[in-house]
Amino acid sequence: MLVATASTFFVLNTAPVACVISLTEQKPLKKVWSECYFWSFPYYLLGAAIAGIVELVDKKAGWQSSLLILPVVYLIFRSYRLYLARLEAERNHAEGMAALHLRTIEALALAIEAKDCSTHEHLRRVQVYAMSIGKEMGLPESELEALRAAAVLHDIGKLAVPEHIISKPGRLTPEEFERMKIHPLVGAEILERVQFPCPVVPIVRAHHERWDGNGYPCGLRGQEIPTGARIPDTLEKLAAEPPTTKTALLCSLLFEIEAALRSGKTHKQIWQRLSEAGLDITCETFCRLIRRARERNRVSAARREKCRSPETARPTNCDQRGTRSGSQFPKSRSAQTGFSLSSYARRRCLGAWKKGIP
Template structure:
């Protein structure tokens, strides 16, 4: 019975006691002042009680709402932080580990509640400024260049500018801005040092470094945790606060266990689905009326951090388009034309020159903009001038002086409008293959950002140029003789077919000379093939130099050459053959010291043959008839005249 009373009715005891006390007070008051006043006091007390209950209920509702909003706020921050982390291509556990480590270290160091809440938010949002860093830098699989690192260093400043708009009730912004500062003052962006760095930033800096070392990144594999903490300990007193490092070194195993116990679901975005519904956008598709100038003006009207984010997105998009265009064509002229248009959107310039290295000279392969005539005539020795220095040292030049380019001293006025230059080497598989140079009429016109962009472009451009040069070489070798540089037999037949077709339409004539070195085998046997090749080159040069501009000289193969003479009949062709024979022998004797003998046979369309094959066969038969005669007799003018008559007679027969 006492147990039942205690379990079921004991909770009513305070109410009975309170009721007894109130009854006693009411009875005493009735005896002193009468019953009317206590009766009137009852509704007043009830109203006071109800008002108190309503106030407490509203206070509880307000507290619940504040807790709910705070929870929503935190979840929003976490979702945004996960999205930023996904852009950085790190694991989804990174932010959770950083937050666990940071909060536990902060508790041990005795941070107050405001500093703790600030650190909680900053540990999630410290990299939000990476939205303003181009994605090709963030996700680069190798080491950053100095120019790319300069761009990366803006993210704490941009992150702080973004979070200033949130107006946190606790100091999140100073932590985010200073989380890359170092204890010895060598950090960024402000070079703060020691106790001048906010304590939250000092904690976050050490924790973030530890987690980064122990995580897989695009440019390296994760270190074992014991090795990573060793690196952090070595940096105590230089990069990190020694007190923070001491806590981490003592508790890192425990903190890692706590971080692993707290798992969050990875952020999964539906990026691989296709949406069927939806009409065209109001602005239409590509080719919208909105000009680049209006877009730039819109960016300028935005807050500073928004313009930086927009600029990063614009740069990434422009580089993507440029990379696509550079890889879509094997024509070098087309590739460089696209480059000149696309590049100007990223790096403003007045003139552009792409120099290709051939042995120890830089030749202008493509020139656009102001002074293009001057640049197109330059030949820059490697090691001389601005572009020559870049090619020799494989290093870029920022805001160099264009007047030092070879050719400036010849006519300084031509360079008077150009005052700064940006040049980068084009690195091929086997070294520098050329130089990309931009020129501007303003002093110090180019920035480190421009240099960074140009270095990114140059790597892709180098590959495109190498491929285009290989394609050009393959295309040329298919129609050009490698040794002499003359058109080969394939080109000859194509050209001769074209000439015969033209003659059929116009009723004109075309003559053909087939030239053969009589004693070429003896030269090879006596002096070697190198001397023989030299003789072939000399003959090719002599043939080309003693023909008209529109005559066509080709090498059929071996020691046999063919000359196509448009508009010459048989008699004039014979005279031209005699002139060519004399000049070739003279130049060959002067340049090689060898006594060469040349046999020449000729044929004229339409008498010598109806097509290219017939014409070549006819001239070839005449050439072999001449070759059968004695070389001593061929050297005499009389016998040469007899040869002319014999060739004319052969042509008449055909």
């Protein structure tokens, strides 16, 4: 009877608070309840046992004798409060140290962006898209936290890669590519020194592995690749075009997916990429994720167009956003009228210009 009473009181006392915390912090209710309150259940049982002893003593020897138990109850209450305070202090200290380490390493990761202007804001975009895909896949909270950190830190190993290789606009030579392939292992070695509360290092080490086993550095295949590592790899594949075509790539993907949805068909190319990466999300979900980025791309495109205009032209080869502007291409008549050619058309124009074709 006492156990049932203590259990009922425990559930009624902790469940509403756990629900509020779960809704506020967007964490699973079961995880919040088990981590924050379930450990205190023995104290509820102990309190119920003390109440039963007090009731028994009151019946046998009168209520005056039950006063002898009050010091014991007070000591138990004080120890419970001190334990809660110490647990909260340890949790805050651990979270603070983890946040400090994460901010320090994020600063190093942002230094990678500074080495290559073509990847400006790439890490932040990968983080936003990866978290959205992870939530749609229903990943556990620990994997989401690992994905949040790994999305920003996955290229930190490029600190060991020479800057001329990172910034090279064309295809890498075999020797340069072999040098580039070391950055997942270097990044994992750097992050192993940080005590993350979630599995970040395996994601960083395997974020260039491929579903067919042709990735690097370990040649993992299929289910051997950590789930979190498959998401940044897919995003890297979708963004594998030259820097000048990234915005056009996202826009074309959006238009093709929307057209496929309107016609009731599935976009085979995009779906194949997602399937090869092992991402179990629907085409509608991917379309919604791309639509969220359309407004950001529109703003970025407007800024680049403003920098390319004759009034605000700059002698450098990079615009204000740090993206290579493609100013080496000859301006066509459509460009003079305010119409922006696609990167493919600009390459065709450049080829004709070099050959002397009018």
